[in-house]
Every structure is written in structure tokens, then in C-alpha cells.
Amino acid sequence: MDALDRKIIAALRLNGRATYAELGRTVGLSASSVHERVGKLESAGVITGYHAVVNPSTVGLGVTALVGIQPTDVAENDDLAEALSELPEVESCYAVAGDEAFVVKVRVGTVDDLERTLGRLRRIGGVARTRTTVVLSTRFEGRPNNNGLDEPPEGGA
Amino acid sequence: MDALDRKIIAALRLNGRATYAELGRTVGLSASSVHERVGKLESAGVITGYHAVVNPSTVGLGVTALVGIQPTDVAENDDLAEALSELPEVESCYAVAGDEAFVVKVRVGTVDDLERTLGRLRRIGGVARTRTTVVLSTRFEGRPNNNGLDEPPEGGA
DNA sequence: ATTGAAAGTAGATATTA
DNA sequence: TAATATCTACTTTCAAT
Numbered sequence: 001m002d003a004l005d006r007k008i009i010a011a012l013r014l015n016g017r018a019t020y021a022e023l024g025r026t027v028g029l030s031a032s033s034v035h036e037r038v039g040k041l042e043s044a045g046v047i048t049g050y051h052a053v054v055n056p057s058t059v060g061l062g063v064t065a066l067v068g069i070q071p072t073d074v075a076e077n078d079d080l081a082e083a084l085s086e087l088p089e090v091e092s093c094y095a096v097a098g099d100e101a102f103v104v105k106v107r108v109g110t111v112d113d114l115e116r117t118l119g120r121l122r123r124i125g126g127v128a129r130t131r132t133t134v135v136l137s138t139r140f141e142g143r144p145n146n147n148g149l150d151e152p153p154e155g156g157a
Numbered sequence: 158m159d160a161l162d163r164k165i166i167a168a169l170r171l172n173g174r175a176t177y178a179e180l181g182r183t184v185g186l187s188a189s190s191v192h193e194r195v196g197k198l199e200s201a202g203v204i205t206g207y208h209a210v211v212n213p214s215t216v217g218l219g220v221t222a223l224v225g226i227q228p229t230d231v232a233e234n235d236d237l238a239e240a241l242s243e244l245p246e247v248e249s250c251y252a253v254a255g256d257e258a259f260v261v262k263v264r265v266g267t268v269d270d271l272e273r274t275l276g277r278l279r280r281i282g283g284v285a286r287t288r289t290t291v292v293l294s295t296r297f298e299g300r301p302n303n304n305g306l307d308e309p310p311e312g313g314a
Numbered sequence: 315a316t317t318g319a320a321a322g323t324a325g326a327t328a329t330t331a
Numbered sequence: 332t333a334a335t336a337t338c339t340a341c342t343t344t345c346a347a348t
Contacts, residue, residue: 001216009211016173016207019324033333035326046215050173051208051299054166058203059158061302066223066251066260081296088303093296094223103223103290107302133260139238139250142208142299145218145264176325178341190316192343317348325340331333 001046004029008037009047013144016050053142061107063114064135067121068100075126077101083124089117100131158203161186165194166204170301173207210299218264220271221292224278225257232283234258240281246274257288 007027011018020031020038027034041047056062071080077095084093084104092105104121108114114134121130164184168175177188177195184191198204213219228237234252241250241261249262261278265271271291278287 006216009209009216012209013211014208016209020326021324030334031324032326032335036332044215045212047209048212049210051171051210051301052166052169052173052204053206053208054170055202055205058201059163059166064251066253085297091300091302092298094221094292094298095294095296096223097291097293100290102296103292133257134254135251135260136254137252139252139259140242141249141251143248144208145245145248176341177343187317188341189318189343189345193315315348317346319345319347321342321344323340323342325338327337327339328335329337330335 005037005041005046008034009041010144012038012047012050016052056107060109063108063111064138065106065108065114066133066135067104067106067118068096068131068133069102069104069121069127070099070129070131071101071126072128075101075128080124080126083126084121087117087120089113162194162198162203165191166198167301167303169195169204169207170303173209213264217266220265220268221295222263222265222271223290223292224261224263224275225253225288225290226259226261226278226284227256227286227288228258228283229285232258232285237281237283240283241278244274244277246270 004027008023011023011026020034023034023038024031038047056064069080069084071077080101081093081095084090084102089106089108090104091107094103095101096103106114106117108117118130118132121127161184165180168180168183175183177191180191180195181188195204213221226237226241228234237258238250238252241247241259246263246265247261248264251260252258253260263271263274265274275287275289278284
């Protein structure tokens with residue numbers, strides 16, 4: 001991982017459909033060199049995928065909520081995470097410090113759907129309580145954070 | 158937005174670098190038709206971008222936290238959101254219901270960095286208190302939620 | 315709105331430096 | 332590791348349906 005890799009990564013975070021030729025022009029390398037570097041970054045698990053970002057409200061997913069999951073005393077976190085992953089409306093799942101085992105991000109169409117989803121969450125074995133925070137607006141989300149990407153981690157004199 | 162558009166979107170959420178030819182084979186359309194449909198979906202603001210997903214720990218961003226931002230009585234939400242957007246380590250920002258104005262997701266390299274970032278957050282004008290939840294592990298994140306994408310919104314017999 | 319053809323461009327691979 | 336050359340495949344435009 002050198003400065004060129006970091007530049008390539010930064011460029012692909014901004015535009016995941018950039019061609020190798022474009023990336024080459026951006027970083028000052030031939031397309032084939034970029035191609036090889038990207039392949040290595042993918043193999044090494046640095047780049048884990050490429051995704052189109054969709055405006056949720058345009059596809060009928062207008063309601064977002066953050067839900068804290070408080071487990072029962074006997075619950076196993078891995079079992080809980082597995083059960084949470086089976087609900088498609090749970091988009092992200094974080095194991096957290098504190099008396100909640102997880103915070104999940106839920107995306108649904110309506111508040112009725114949200115009520116249904118919360119019911120399903122509470123019925124999962126090992127879930128004692130849920131605490132729901134309704135998102136009123138998403139100001140920004142998943143923004144590229146190029147701390148340590150544009151510039152070397154130990155960035156100097 | 159018909160079933161074909163929904164299939165194209167779902168495919169691009171799974172693989173944002175899929176070629177038009179591939180997408181055409183997936184959905185049963187010619188590459189040029191897919192090309193035109195994708196262009197319209199982009200123009201209509203349904204697809205807002207394409208991003209490479211990077212494993213944060215491989216690029217020196219091993220610490221994630223969720224931070225609730227409690228505002229002072231006089232704070233303006235838009236000013237707060239603007240100030241939050243200026244910290245690169247704030248990756249996502251949600252305006253929420255409740256006594257916190259925002260919940261933000263912060264990604265940094267170390268707990269020392271987290272402490273510094275929390276200090277910066279508290280020093281933002283209009284911020285009364287922060288409440289930090291440290292993420293121990295990300296079980297999954299930004300998973301494609303194809304509610305209403307694979308199948309029509311009103312889908313029932 | 316979809317297709318198929320034509321021209322240009324990019325991807326993928328092997329070879330060489 | 333990077334570049335060049337080659338072949339294959341894809342993108343993009345456009346006329347026709």
C-alpha cells in the first residue's frame with residue numbers, strides 16, 4: 001500500500017465506475033498498472049466491493065430508524081447478529097459497548113412498516129428491549145473518509 | 158420505474174461495476190437498452206452514485222463510534238449539520254427525533270483520535286452534550302435492502 | 315422503448331524492460 | 332513493478348422498428 005494505491009482507492013470511493021484508463025490518468029500510471037493494483041487491492045480485502053447508491057425515498061424506503069437492541073442475560077451475541085441479519089430491512093448492524101448489544105439501522109417504507117419491524121425485532125429470541133430513534137432526515141451518509149488515504153498515515157515533517 | 162428498472166438497480170447495488178452487457182444478460186435486455194435506462198435512473202436521482210467499499214481497518218480506520226449530539230436551546234439544526242459536515246471523520250449524519258438533534262457515525266484510527274474528535278464535536282457552537290457509543294464490531298453495513306426493488310411495491314394476489 | 319449495427323474505447327493478458 | 336502490444340469485449344451513438 002503506497003501513495004498510488006491510496007490515490008486509486010480515493011478515486012474509486014468517489015466514482016466506483018471509473019475506468020482503469022481514467023484512474024491511470026488521475027494517478028499518473030498506465031491503465032494496465034492500475035488494473036493490476038486494483039486486482040491486488042481486491043484480493044487483499046482492502047476494496048471489498050462496488051455498490052450503486054440509491055436514493056431510498058425514490059424506491060419506497062422513506063423511513064429510517066436507529067434501533068438499540070438490549071439482550072437478555074442469556075443471549076449470545078453471535079446468535080443475535082445472525083437473527084438480525086435475516087431481516088432484510090436491517091441494513092447495518094453494529095455490536096456496541098454499553099448495555100445494548102447492538103445498534104442497527106433499519107430502512108422501511110412507512111411508519112406502519114417500522115412498527116411491524118420493531119415487533120419482529122422484539123420477538124427475536126434473546127432480545128429483551130429495543131430503543132428506537134427515528135431518523136428525520138439524512139444529512140449525509142457513507143461519505144468517503146480519506147483520513148490516511150490521500151496522504152500517508154505517518155505524514156510528517 | 159418498472160420491474161426491469163428495479164432489477165437493474167438491484168444488480169447495480171450488488172455490483173456497481175457491472176457492465177451494461179452483463180446487466181442486459183441479467184435482466185433480459187440489450188446493452189443499449191440498459192444503458193438508456195441507467196442514464197434515466199441517474200438523471201432522475203434514483204441512482205445517486207457508485208462507490209468502492211473499503212475495509213476501514215485496512216486503511217487505518219479501525220475505530221468506529223456512534224455519537225448523539227445534544228444541542229443547546231438556541232442552536233439551529235442546519236448550522237449544526239453544516240459544522241458536522243466539516244469534520245472528515247464524521248462519515249454519516251442523521252437528524253433524529255428525541256432530545257438529541259443528530260446521531261453521527263464517526264470513523265477514526267485510534268481511541269486517541271476518537272477522544273480528539275469528540276473534543277472537536279463538543280467545541281462546535283450549539284453543541285451542549287455528546288453521547289458516545291463505541292462500536293466493537295461491524296457485523297454488516299449498508300447491505301442492499303431490496304424491499305420493493307426486486308418485486309413491485311404493491312405485490313400481492 | 316427496444317434493438318442491432320458500426321465505430322471508438324476499454325478490458326484483459328502475455329511479454330518485455 | 333510498470334509499460335507496451337494484442338486481442339477480445341464493452342460502450343456509445345444512431346437509424347429503424
